[in-house]
Amino acid sequence: MKILIVSDTHGHEENLERVVEKVGKIDCLLHLGDVEGQEDYIEALVSCPVHIVAGNNDFFSELPREIVVTIGDYRILMTHGHYYGVSVETSMLKEEALARGCNVALYGHTHRPDLEIESEITVLNPGSLSYPRQHGRKPSYAIMEIDEKGIAHYDIYYLESCK
Incomplete structure (x- = not known):
């Protein structure tokens, strides 16, 4: 199962279109916020759950x-992250995800990719496409x-390169 994770497109979907074409068939698309009114367009761009x-x-x-969301054996907390102080650190986000029984926490907001894999939880920020x-x-x-x-x-x- 292939899940595409993106964030912070800010209404500029050109690079998202390029990514969707590049990665091929996906089973799910997760967007972590700052779509700026383009949610219908994003949902129409792929033929899988969004x-x-x-x-x-x-x-x-x-x-x-x-x-x-639950995908396979994974409970995933999806948030933009600004309510959890992710610009400074991810400890509050980890605590919240674990308190909700999640083993994955996804966030955006910082526009910087990050991947932390720990024994109890994985925290991921895909960065920004725009x-x-x-x-x-x-x-x-x-x-x-x-x-x-x-x-x-x-x-x-x-x-x-960007278009």
């Missing part, structure tokens, strides 16, 4: 602030792939 949470720039949105802030400033996204044994593998990918 889960989207609201980010701090999704003003007047009816998107949920956070959700828990306004990356990490060294080199390459747009980024993540893939969570669940193998035939039900074990999740995580990878962060970068687009070489």
